[in-house]
Amino acid sequence: MRFTVSSTALSSKLNALSRVINSKNSLPILSDFLFDIQDNVLHLTASDSENVMNTHLELTECDGNARFAIGNHDLLEAVKGFSEQPITFDVNLQENAVKISYQNGMFSLPIENADEFPQAQMINEGAHVITISSNLLAENINRSIFATAQDELRPVMNGIYFDLTPECLVVVASDGHKLVRNKIFTIQSEQPAAFILPKKPASLLKNILQKDGGDIEIRFDERNAQINYGEGQIICRLIEGRYPNYNSVIPQGNPNILTIDRLGLLAALRRVQPFSNDSSNLIRFHVEGGTLQLDAEDYDFSKTATERMSCDYNGQPMSIGFKGASFIEILSNFDCQEVIIQLADPSRAGLVLPSEQPENQDVLMLMMPMLIND
Structure with missing residues (x-):
């Protein structure tokens, strides 16, 4: 065909x-793209056995239906340098080969049986189902994914936790040191539900959703999630286990409030940090007046x-690491x-909040302190 x-x-x-x-796969066919042509639409699938991603595109011409798999590396290398032009695939399922023709030439590749995929x-x-706008999901994944852990002993910390409650959807990430x-107050459910999205599908979504508009539908059970976006879907295995009680580590009643220019503080920290001890990376914050x-x-x-900068501070003089x-x-x-940085005392976590919260959201980040020698 x-x-x-x-x-x-x-x-x-x-x-x-x-x-x-993945660069190394348990099954050789997982190095392939799955092509499934049905009714003038090409359905494309890739998998690493735990995550399956598929998408589709309309064909300009087609004379039948077929399913086959092609090795990803050779095909990617071949098509990535093309300018916009039609490419024709001649598929021979008997000889397990495909001939791919373009304006100035052609190449052929072996294909494999799609039934092995x-x-x-x-x-x-x-x-359970969550419907969320593409921009909102992308924003929350971007804001959270850096705080996930790489912990073999506590795998639940290696993903992003979605906690659906009657009040809101809470998106949490933590490595035990930062949180x-x-x-998101626009998403609620009378029936509480939660899942832990692994880092890899979260990263895939982060790259896709920036280009994609509209609503995203997330369907999930105890073990798997199916995330439907505009031009395709991701089906992934979830991280199993109980996520820690994230609210219990957030200190309440922090009387010392520091308001400061974010980019100014960021630049100052980048200047000072290279002078810290390589193993501890400790920076002492002393705030007074x-x-x-x-x-x-x-x-x-x-x-x-040492670097000093002006800020707005209401509270007791304090040194915290x-x-x-x-x-x-x-x-x-x-x-x-x-x-806004909220502090209780040098032994308790510091909270960092934006001076203005995004619409219909409440964003909070937490940083555990380090012991400093006075």
Whole structure:
């Protein structure tokens, strides 16, 4: 059978799908793209056995239906350099080969039996459903994914936690040292439900959703989630286990309130951080009156740095230690002009909030303190 497709449309779809494929696979066919041509539509699928991503595009010409798999590397390399032009696939299922013709030439590749490609896990009947706008989901994944852990002993910390409650949808990520909690008040459910989205499908969504508009539907049960977006879907295995009680680590009643320019503090931390000790990365924050002083020192190499900046502070004079790199990550994942830092005492976590909350949301980030030697 034969079909014709736009070169740039095909290249764009294959590039997005290729992010699912691992460099080493348990099954050789997982290195392939699955092509499924039905009724003048090309359905494309890629999988790593735990995550399945599929998308589709209209064909300009087609004379039948077929299913087959093609190795991802050779096909990607072949089509990525094309200018916009029609590409014609001549598929010979008897000889397990495909001839691909374009304006100035052709190439041929072996194909494999599509029946060997593993099927995606089905979502159980009675699954929970969340409908969320593409922009809102992308924004919350972007804001949270940096705080996920890489912890073999506590795998539940390695993903983003979606907690659906009667009041709101809460999106949480934490590695035990820093935490991000986003509340979305426009999404609620009388029936509470929750799931932990692994980092890989979250990263795939992060790359797709920036280009895609409209609403996203997330259907999930105890083990799997199906995320339907405008031009395709991702089906992924969820992280199983109980997520820690994130509310219990957020300190309440923090009387010391610091308001400061976010980009100014970010720039100051980037200047001071290289002078901190390599192993601890400790930065001392001393705040008193209208001045925040940042201090870093590495006595092993006789390095020290101090920088002062003006701020608005209501509270007792305080010195508290934070890991410089983590605080830089937190500030980098806000997009507001000023941040509010709420402190209780040097032994309790500091809270970082935007000076103005996004519409219908409540965003909070938390940073555990480090011990400082006075």
